[in-house]
Amino acid sequence: MKKIKGVNDFVVKFANVNGTGSASANHLFAKTIFRMGIPVSPRNIFPSNIQGLPTWYEVRVSKNGYLGRRGGVDLMVCVNPQSMEKDVASVDPGGYFLYDSTKPLPTHLKRDDITYIGIPLTQMCMQEFEVPRLQQLLKNVVYVGALAALLNMDLSMVKDLLADQFKGKEKLISSNVQALEIGYQYALENYKCPLAIRLENGNADAPHIAESEHILMNGNTAAALGAIYGGATVAAWYPITPSTSVVDAFSKYAERLRIDPGTGKRNYAIVQAEDELAAIGMVVGANWNGARAFTATSGPGLSLMSEFLGLAYFAEVPVVLINVQRSGPSTGMPTRSQQSDVLAAAYASHGDTKQVLLFPATPRECFDMTVEAFDLSERLQTPVILMSDLDLGMNDWMSPPLEWDDKYEMDRGKVLDAQGLDEAEKWGRYLDVDGDGICFRTLPGTHPDKGAYFTRGSSKNEMAVYSESGEDYVQNVDRLLRKFDTAKTYVPTPKTHPPIEVKKPKTKLKIGTLFFGTSASPSYEAVEILAEEGIPIDTMRIRAFPFHNDLDDFIHDHDLVFVIEQNRDGQMRQLIMNECQIAPDKLTSVLNYSGTPITARAIAGKIRETLNTHSADVVALRPETA
């Protein structure tokens, strides 16, 4: 048997039972690798359940700094008898399978192309600890200890992290350290340590994460901090996975950072609404009244908010909506990731609507783009939807640190105060004086005689007077379209990278890829895999809707463009075709909608396969390496 080898380059997957305390032990494992300066990307793959169902945690270690999923499993740590059969089968040939050997492994689970590592976790914990709860919980820490020996982890770092985690609870620290040590010793005594897959300190100079000093955080926390820094004062929401932790984090930071020092009162309000209709209604009311307000939701919540999104679009009220996408439709797979709200968000609501969307790909972008969403929504007087997803929102990602420019000023857009109203020659709420489609608004309570108007979802003329005249209506919705065009000049531009040099290209075709959000990392990796094989591919990462003109140019400059995304219907592809008048055969979808994030291998495989059908233009390609 040829064993898988690799220093700082492998995938470990943990198979646990939900609600057994495995999450913090697994996090401890990933965080230690992070602290060792090695690029790491951990992912929870969890059921919609509080206790008892199988849950997985996948940790990718990548010396190159690839943070997306690679595909495949090199080491499986299985502490869940329910899923064991499937877990054994999912290990790559040459890989490793660590299991609780208190009970012998059923013979039908024996494969001869993988290495088994038995650690009697249950037995060790029964002997070592008396409290039943600890016997259960510390099993997880014992396997972390064993992994420390097997993978050459820095044991002192693990202990430091434990000490941080249980600060003030000395008893817990000592029992955890004890569990760690017995696991470590057991592995040392019974197996040849370290394995052929192992860790070695430092790789912070890896190409994809070259700027060192990374942080490890999830996108939802980053977005919440964006709301704090962006000056949000009202958050209204209704609990739904995977967006709940946005407001949880906002609440946590606001309690620390937003208390008025003089009075001890709050400079923010959080309302857990009765449903998503009310949540966004509150956000509309607060923004209409001049406060920066936001909501966060997912899946069905977005559908419920769509009526108000139409009102806010048509009545031109700013709204910031953080949409953390999950697998739909309906309740779909609420704890699994997807990018499947693209169309529902872009055209959210009845009638002719187009909404501004931002697509963050890293926690840093979740932070920056949330701040930007507040500025944009006030500048453009329209909803702005941050299109995150479960993978980005709920998993820890290595990210450049968050940065803040103390010179930042909020862009409140075109708002006339009392003086502005007095100085204005003529004011009408929907008069397009600047020709950019954006009119001047006023806030309630501003001026005794001027600036009052009626906000409504019904048609009106430029002076905000109710009107059912077809001309007034057309003039208004055409102006809204002009405004959407103006938005192109404000939203984040797409990102391209210099192409990777390919010495002897095997294809004459000019190939491009388009992707966004969490599809980006594995897409960049796939492009590098293919470059190695002699296929040069250009990339463009879309960061906003409306699309920048560069997107049109990019598509026109290439013979074949792959649109890589995580939904069934190729929604981004459809949106591009719809908005940019692109012939359908120009754009080929690369899709994954299984609920687990797309992998680099899958992307590379699909592109390879497509190119093989263009055989006239492509010299024979190497088959996929496992």
Place this chain on the structure above:
Amino acid sequence: MSYVKPKFRHPKLPTNSLGYSVADYDGAISTLCAGCGHDSISAAIRNACFKSAIPPHRIAKLSGIGCSSKMPTYFLGRSHGFNSVHGRMPSVATGASLANRELTYIGVSGDGDTASIGMGQFVHLIRRNVNMTYIVANNGCYGLTKGQDSATADLGSVAKGGAVNPFDGIDLASLALLQGASFVARSFSGDKEQLEPLIRAAMAHKGFAFIDVVSPCVTFNNHAGSTKSYAETRAHVDAMQLDFIPMREEIRTQYEAGTSQTVTLHDGSVIHLQKASSDYATDDRAAAMQAIQKAEAEDKILTGLLHLDPNSQDLNQLLNLANKPLNELDKDELCPGSRVLDSINQGLR
């Protein structure tokens, strides 16, 4: 257009303590059917704001969708207004009130808007005790969509087409009481002597003030057999008379002992109640409930101030919000700055 001073006023028009005449509280000409109860409510709101001398621009008007929800166009033309979506004005009002605690908020809704599509938001608005006046123009039908029964239509009421309503109606005042509303009143659009002081009291109240106003729809629900017609309402109404005396104003009227009750609001304003047939203390929620049920059993519609909780704490207080309106907080008060962010980064390494 250069700066114009407030409109020329006819010297004979009386002004309030701010120097505004009642015309300064006017809105656009109503487009509702002639005789519609809703227009009388608009007039009562206008008069109440004028008499209570609230600067018009410090009032915000909010509504849902329906004939009733169109009303805010027809009063207070100098106030900002928001005609939102059907049944969901409560959430918009909640957000607005969180953003600026210093304005006076008047919400206008219909029985369809509140008791059907907006029922969820309505009860939660009560539960949160948002500081606003919430008026339902209750005509027992959907006026704007041409007369279908609403959820407040009384059992046995006959629709214009002859169909008899087989369902029990929802009584919004009882519901508000049950849910803990801090100010509950009922009135009749035809009784402006009662409605105006009620609206003034509601606006002075700190917290959620609910007024259910029977407001006949002359076009779809004013025929014989309808329980929400002018004639039927007049025949059954059991009205308390009341006076509203704002703070600092002297009580001049002499009230006969034993027939009246004085209720003091948080700002020192006083409501003087002349009881009709029932007699109970308005701070007693259970007694209010009983009085409504007793009147109902006697085939009467009890109107007036039904309940007032003098210890009401509004949403802004419940959430311990800053005294300064949230929409006036500036960058320095909101943004923690780069040093704090650096320390947050440090904690994530």
